Amino acid sequence: MRFSSIGERFSRPSGILRLMDDLGAAFAGDRRIIMLGGGNPSHIPAVQKLLRSRMERILATPGAFERMIGDYDGPRGNTAFISSLASMLRSACGWKITERNIALTGGSQNAFLFLFNMFAGHARRGRRRRILLPLAPEYIGYADVGLNHDIFTAHRPEIDCFGDRTFKYRIAFDSLRVGDDAGALCVSRPTNPTGNVVTDDEVRRLARIARDRGIPLIIDNAYGLPFPGIIFTGATPYYDDNTIVCMSLSKFGLPTARTGIVVASEKIIGVLSNMNAVGGLAPGGIGPALAHDLVRSGDILRISREIIRPYYQRKALHTLACFNEALDGLDYRIHKPEGALFLWLWFKGLPITNAELYERLKRRGVLVVPGHYFFPGVRGAWRHKHECIRISYSPDDAIVEKGARIIAQEAKKAYAHK
Numbered sequence: 366m367r368f369s370s371i372g373e374r375f376s377r378p379s380g381i382l383r384l385m386d387d388l389g390a391a392f393a394g395d396r397r398i399i400m401l402g403g404g405n406p407s408h409i410p411a412v413q414k415l416l417r418s419r420m421e422r423i424l425a426t427p428g429a430f431e432r433m434i435g436d437y438d439g440p441r442g443n444t445a446f447i448s449s450l451a452s453m454l455r456s457a458c459g460w461k462i463t464e465r466n467i468a469l470t471g472g473s474q475n476a477f478l479f480l481f482n483m484f485a486g487h488a489r490r491g492r493r494r495r496i497l498l499p500l501a502p503e504y505i506g507y508a509d510v511g512l513n514h515d516i517f518t519a520h521r522p523e524i525d526c527f528g529d530r531t532f533k534y535r536i537a538f539d540s541l542r543v544g545d546d547a548g549a550l551c552v553s554r555p556t557n558p559t560g561n562v563v564t565d566d567e568v569r570r571l572a573r574i575a576r577d578r579g580i581p582l583i584i585d586n587a588y589g590l591p592f593p594g595i596i597f598t599g600a601t602p603y604y605d606d607n608t609i610v611c612m613s614l615s616k617f618g619l620p621t622a623r624t625g626i627v628v629a630s631e632k633i634i635g636v637l638s639n640m641n642a643v644g645g646l647a648p649g650g651i652g653p654a655l656a657h658d659l660v661r662s663g664d665i666l667r668i669s670r671e672i673i674r675p676y677y678q679r680k681a682l683h684t685l686a687c688f689n690e691a692l693d694g695l696d697y698r699i700h701k702p703e704g705a706l707f708l709w710l711w712f713k714g715l716p717i718t719n720a721e722l723y724e725r726l727k728r729r730g731v732l733v734v735p736g737h738y739f740f741p742g743v744r745g746a747w748r749h750k751h752e753c754i755r756i757s758y759s760p761d762d763a764i765v766e767k768g769a770r771i772i773a774q775e776a777k778k779a780y781a782h783k
């Protein structure tokens with residue numbers, strides 16, 4: 366058997382594949398794993414109850430279940446759902462869009478595969494284009510989506526440290542160079558893995574830079590506004606006609622429905638729907654069927670605001686307190702938890718790499734994600750990459766508490782045997 370170069374690439378290990386393997390094994394095995402590694406949203410009882418009742422309504426409505434499972438949508442996705450989304454985003458966020466500015470995808474992960482390859486890789490006249498990530502660290506899931514290799518350039522951040530052992534990454538605009546090879550800018554907001562929320566001012570500056578350079582700004586809004594709304598700072602949702610906003614139903618509580626939502630210019634939506642058609646005929650219809658009423662009524666916004674955001678904010682503060690207590694005495698810092706489901710721990714001067722810490726924790730039954738996977742496109746050696754780990758606070762509090770104690774024990778051992 367001879368693989369193509371793409372086949373070969375996918376036969377090699379990568380960050381996201383290792384993460385998904387560990388996740389799968391953790392859920393499948395007998396051993397009780399303290400799973401702080403995945404990006405799975407919590408099972409929030411009130412949200413799950415609501416989605417269950419939506420499914421019951423579909424089952425009780427003559428023909429609704431049969432249509433949901435039995436009819437392909439067009440390559441842009443379910444038109445009724447898209448039309449309700451467009452109207453909701455116009456009224457809730459003031460975005461100047463119509464249904465022609467929206468396409469659905471098989472999860473937003475699928476949207477990144479399409480969009481990054483739309484704007485990066487080989488281009489006309491032998492040119493190479495890359496996605497510029499203005500703020501590393503960035504989402505692990507971007508790392509391997511390029512069909513050409515080496516499609517990212519990433520920019521190291523400024524680091525602000527605060528007296529309470531927290532820190533925050535900021536975009537280093539003074540040194541940000543947008544080269545001729547840049548095909549698009551992309552930033553996740555909130556950022557996975559750090560929980561950082563790029564400020565409104567930073568977003569506006571990025572949007573200006575992108576427009577001046579004639580390239581789009583991609584905002585990965587998987588955890589953001591207006592839904593699922595897992596943002597604890599005063600951020601505002603952003604869209605203009607040079608921006609591509611990627612959203613998802615996953616972190617609202619529907620990760621298995623694999624429903625991504627892309628808001629962009631009509632031209633980009635046209636190309637994306639062609640890619641949908643070639644790559645999978647049409648996006649799935651189960652997510653739109655389950656979520657349509659919530660979008661039409663605006664309940665998706667209310668639930669995000671009143672249930673989902675407070676739920677994760679409480680968990681963020683609880684997890685922060687657990688780690689501050691467990692890590693007392695060590696030279697650690699924690700990124701300000703401003704949104705999403707993660708704490709980003711920085712062990713300054715850690716005598717072992719975060720990959721070694723990951724292995725030691727795995728042997729103790731605790732899964733985290735070693736931070737070096739979150740720096741796609743960062744060139745050159747940078748010790749910081751090997752000093753951070755990401756933990757998820759979506760599991761039950763008792764699991765997080767136990768995990769924090771074991772992580773602290775292993776970190777203390779590592780520093781002690783310097």
Ligand SMILES: Cc1ncc(COP(=O)(O)O)c(C=O)c1O
Pocket residue numbers: 404471472473474475504506553556557585587612613614615620623624625
């Ligand atoms: C920042 C970010 N973007 C995109 C995704 C993809 O999510 P989905 O494909 O489930 O919409 C994730 C998943 O964890 C994520 O964390």
